[in-house]
Amino acid sequence: MNAELLEIHPRELKFIFELKKQSTCSVRLFNKSNNHVAFKVKTTSPKKYSVRPNIGIIKPKSTCEFTVMMQAQRVAPPDMICKDKFLVQSTVVPAGTSDDDITPSIFAKDDVRYVEENKLKVVLVSPPNSPVLSPINRTLKQVPAYEPSILKDQVLRKVESLTQRHTVTEDVESKVENSEEANSAKNLEYKTRKDADEPLMNVGYKARKEVDEPTTDVEHKTRMDVDEPTTDVEHKTMNDMEELKLVKDVSEMKSKLNELESKLSEAEVIISKLTEERRLNAQERESLRQELTLLMSKRVVRKVHAGFPFLFVCMVALVSVMLGYLLNR
Known part of the structure; x- marks a missing residue:
């Protein structure tokens, strides 16, 4: 039997319910194992709640918190009873795994991978000193x-x-x-x-x-x-x-503008790197072209100096024929 991976506190999400007002609740996760554990938070009403962060990696014997925000409601539920629930899934991952590496397939149950699931209930609490x-x-x-x-x-x-x-x-x-x-x-x-x-x-x-x-x-x-x-x-x-x-x-x-500014700065750095690489490639291409021209010129010179001209061969052949004729006489 697999040991428990996470210790969750609290087990019930208590929200102070007021009409047309948002309410938040924090949940603490403690990694009881000696391995890195990935977690994911799901809910039965995703449009009603906002979870930040909903995924993450917890180091061995470390803690992590996520915040759940309930959107403003216009109508109170009957008898202040809420049937919404949350599910916290957790599984062991290799060391060095980042949040970007977390995919839905990691939490898929099979015979090899152990996925722990914890269900959390939602409790609505009336505000203190409320009027009749x-x-x-x-x-x-x-x-x-x-x-x-x-x-x-x-x-x-x-x-x-x-x-x-x-x-x-x-x-x-x-x-x-x-x-x-x-x-x-x-x-x-x-x-x-x-x-x-x-x-x-x-x-x-x-x-x-x-x-x-x-x-x-x-x-x-x-x-x-x-x-x-x-x-x-x-x-x-x-x-x-x-x-x-x-x-x-x-x-x-403001947060979106900051993100855009950071992205623009990153884009400028990437563009500067690309322009520098392009300049270096152009220089390398020019140097290769010069070397190729030098090699071609050297090859032509070698072809010219190697062997004898055709006219010179004809003259030598003619002289040898004449000498042979004279010697035979």
Whole structure:
């Protein structure tokens, strides 16, 4: 059985979840073996997360960290449960292997190569000191927690005032009925009942009006107070997001410009080397041409000096014939 290659901490990726805000998490890898180990990070949602670096080489008994950034989300998942997962693959590679040498075939499983796989879960954590959140249209809206208590206290106060006024009218009726004189009692009873009924109706109407008006005023004020901070918070968050995006875009542009400048400098160095090599090749070609011309001239001179001319041979032959003729005579 193969020994464990990497020790991973943490085993769960915890992200502080806030709407329309990015969140990051770092993972540390420790190479427990005595060999060089290559690793690769995969995820089930590549568009949602960004891993830097997603591949690398870890030396023996050394550590390496990679950062996972979760993109800003507009909708919260149900019950703050995330089913996304990450897979960390690792395998032994020869010493001297670089990041550019890492290919998908290295992590292919076969009978010869051992590939270790570790699965990491994603856990969403609510931010500390978060306000009371209420789901509205599948989004979270900030609502002050003291709103229902204010309404409840005001309604209870109005009900107590109504009950006190009603007990006073009942005491007046009982005193009038227990009076000694029947005739005067009847008149007083009629008057008091009439007088008592009218205040009761007025009290009931006023109480209802007073109860309805404060509650509606309180509801209107609380709604205004809730809507104004939420709009201000949303406006601020939008401005902050835009500023963050601008800063991020500027930093990306700067990094791209630096990369282009480095590439241009490298290209200039390569061009200068090529021009120098071309000049040297031209000089070598010219020297070879001169040597070739010298060799050709020397060969022609040798051809001229080697052997006898044809006229000289004819003269010698003629002289020899004449000498032979004279000698034979």
